[in-house]
Amino acid sequence: MPTRRNLLRAASLAAVPALAGCDGNDAYARLANETWRLPAAPPEAMQLRRELVRCATLAPSSHNTQCWRFRLGERGIDILPDLARRCPAVDPDDHHLHVSLGCAAENLVQAALHHGWHAQATAAAGGGVAITLEATTARSTPLYGAVAQRQSTRGEYDGRPLSTPELGLLEQAGSGQGVRVLMITGRAAMEQLLALVVAGNTAQMRDAAFVAELKDWIRFSPGEAARSGDGLYTACTGNPTVPRWLGSPLFDLFFTADGENDKYSRQIRSSAGLAVFVSDGDDPAHWIETGRCVERFALQATALDIRTAYLNQPVEVAALRPQLAALLGIGTRRPDLVVRFGRGPRLPVSLRRPLAAVIDTL
Ligand SMILES: Cc1cc2nc3c(=O)[nH]c(=O)nc-3n(C[C@H](O)[C@H](O)[C@H](O)COP(=O)(O)O)c2cc1C
16 A cells, blocks of 8 residues: 555655656647647638637636537538536536537637638527628637637736726626626625635535546646646646656545645635626526636636636535525526636646547538
């Protein structure tokens, strides 16, 4: 049996790349560069739809599952749910899955406009989003410029407030059809929300199914991240990179509710504010629209050099939603998402699967 001390020693050895698990550093670096870029020249007509899909896949998705498939058709592109990538423990009703589809749709809309196409998003027949494309005047928005820069930055921020014009731009970007974003910048209200994050995290850490599902999506080394092209690469959360044989027992030993709660306290207290997204309805169409709004919010923040990160524990633990709704004064409506924002250093990027893995027809 490995002792705690031996595991710690192994972990510190693993911090030396030559000795241990930083397999795949080169592969990770190459994929990171290839993934997080915008084309210098407009794509050939035949390549346009593939480029739009590529931009869509740069969107965030819950646990970086990339729970989408893209069907290329005559008049446009359908973004369909990939139900093989659902996360039943953290997301039993597929709320986050549909939000992720909405995030992808928003990236696609912004990229299409840049390339001279108006993208109209409606509900797809079998679920998901149907996007029709019509030629229009090309227009490059700051949001498009941010598509390959945005990341969920899970470090601590610098604690400084944002200016009123910046808060206004974020609020505007995060609002949509039947969706609004509540901006919380008062320290007392942020502490109340922190208490719900802590309660949610504590409940999730006691749930064996939640922890097993989360661990399944963790990629402990750059090589593991590069091979799968999906999941939660530990460096993106500021954690050490080690081989899975070592990361797995370390996770079991050191991933504790108290440790995570301390981290969330520091993260929220160092943030400029919290944004809670609330929609008028509780169904896949509204969840997709919420996804479009949260992605516009994140892209607008990125364009202003402001970082964002999700903290969804109080909306994922269903028993806590009424308390959060009471705190926000939104009656019986379901709070959809919680995001913190502020300025701070970037962290390593997450990866994506190749287009061939997500496109149904070419
Ligand atoms: C609907 C949704 C819910 C998410 N919830 C959380 C969360 O609660 N905590 C977190 O750290 N990240 C959360 N994320 C962020 C994803 O883990 C992240 O988007 C993914 O790992 C890809 O990384 P990137 O956003 O840096 O590209 C969420 C993303 C989406 C779209």
